[in-house]
Amino acid sequence: MKLTGAEILCESLTKLGVQHIFGYPGGAILPVYDALGKSKLHHILVRHEQGATHMADGYARATGGVGVAMATSGPGATNMVTGIATAMLDSSPVVCITGQVSSKLLGSDAFQEIDITGITMPITKHNVVVSRAEDIARTVREAFIIANTGRPGPVLVDITKDAQQASCEFDWEASTPKLPQKRVRNDHNQEEFDRAVELLNTAKRPIILAGRGIMLSGAMRAFEQFVRTCDIPVAMTLLGIGCFPASDPMNLGMMGMHGEAWVNHAIQESDLLIAVGMRFDDRVTGDLRTYAKGARKIHIEIDRAEINKNVKVDAALIGDARETLEKLIPHIVNPDRAPWLAHIRELRGDSAVRDIQSLPDNGHLYAAHVINDLWKETRGEAIVVTDVGQHQMWEAQYYHHNQPRTLITSGGLGTMGFALPAAIGAKFAKPDSEVWVVVGDGGFQMTMCELATIVQEKINIKIAIINNGFLGMVRQWQEFFYDKRYVATPLVAPDFAALANAFGIRGERITARADVLPTIRSARESKETVLIDFRVEQEDSVYPMVPAGASLHEMIRRPNNPLVETATEP
């Protein structure tokens, strides 16, 4: 059967199980769009190509499958850069397809020509230019394999316009992937494995550090069994949240810069850290020189390049998290953790718990109120997509996730503007799930054009803007470290509710605590998208906080502010 390159692309994507493509047309990708019109693929027209990549990313994070974004050459492709980097840093399987000028024009600075493979080389897992129709099917199949095997990541496929237009024989069976034959390392090192078992069985004060790798490997059940068998408490990275239920008594919660004090203290006092699918990011470790100094470390990790990168480990178990955990479980013997667990309970008791629920209504609306109410009302079952900043940390602290893939957030790159488009992607991936966007007034203004996408696609998501009139996290740093000189952080915003109305979306504005729950309830009842503008306390801060570069145990605690700290122990 003879098809054009563009038709082959659409056929191949269909055969790979793709249903949705997030994209934006343009000259160099027009043949593909013409073919898209004749295919069964659902194309979602975005308002900016950055949105397309975040949507594909959100789609991938919600399901574990590959998300697909599409753009034209030149500015279409360069607009994708931030979204590709976001997916790279959080190991998200995204395939980006870009149009390119005809192969004869390559290198001539033709209209909308840009070397996008050169630009994205350091921020993709792999990228490739295709200039022959014959190579499209095979290359796309390879891109899907690369994106979602091993440590996942984004792959960009740049297809020249002449390759899209040329016709050739389409033979799916014959276009099998021909990836380079790489060395297969035998990663199982018995010596390291035995050392890990020995450490696990002799440790007195161990802690497990759980990361996103557990989710990526589908290791949730094995992980839970591992935790039960070893009886070791678990601290979560931001991206690990959800891979182990927050309601589990062994779950200590988030660690690191904005982790609760007892979690960080427990890590600092531990004698063994078992890191699973996490990479000792600086937001998690604080000052490396003082990080868990008395602890031996076991690192379970699929990416060899992460071993000993930030923290020198005593036993490196390279490989898939699920397989490794399953191998370890039978070797665990009879631990007695009672004294250690009792000590951690003591640590927890010492810390001031801000029980937001029992805070009296003193006329102030805090972001934590909103998020806590949202958690209670949705019974922790919604998919929450957060942006970057204070609200992101409050969400991680006050919304308790029990299910994997229910918190979607940009961790590694910390990309503002991520939440709204990523939530759109997540909704397409999980149409039956309730999807909430929790976003700041700063980040929302970066990609709010995608409200039009929501309307055009008639999808139903809920948007909670945590509006404090500041670029809140930067303001907080200015408060703590720059003597309250608020340079370029006070932020004027439009009336978000009216703005939503202009798009044809219901908008609400909430200023009083008493109105939070009823508004969330009525938004949930609506079958359409609702935007709620929560006007919260302007100069509230995220506590506790480990200042950048400080030791993990040197935290700025919650101030003894009667306004905030009138809470009683639950």
Added chain:
Amino acid sequence: MQTLVAYVENKPGVLNRVSSLARRLAINIDSLTVGPTDNPQIARMTIVAHTDEKGGHRLEASLEKLVDVLLAENISERSLLERDLALIKVLADQQSRPHLMELIKVFRARVVDVAPESLIIEVSGTVDKIDGLLEVLRPFGVLEMARSGRISMTRGGDLLRPPAPRETQAPAVVTR
């Protein structure tokens, strides 16, 4: 200084990926040589990098993550044979020529081009040997010099071969 050997796909852009990776890791490359192997589809690189053991490990592991890199190995701690090749064009008049020929003999170098006012000397060996010859040639007037960069091979039965081609391919992607 760390020495790595990498087998890579012999196709456009691969050198860029390798050098771009070193740049991203802030590792300075001292020398990088590349040439096809007995299989023309596969090229072999010897990379000598200004970094410590930790950097060498990161470079090795990160290189092997690149799709087009078939194998990367840090061979700094192994028993190695290292060779560098240099062509040195040196001033040589009637007076200095006999003296030069003596030196060339001592260093087991060769004269590969003779002109009325100059010679081109070809020398191969370890970096130290070439540096040594260069040092003694300098007073005669070195006009031009080209060095190949180091190529390295582990000695004896310590083989570093690219993986043999397999017929089977990686399984199709499974959507979880």
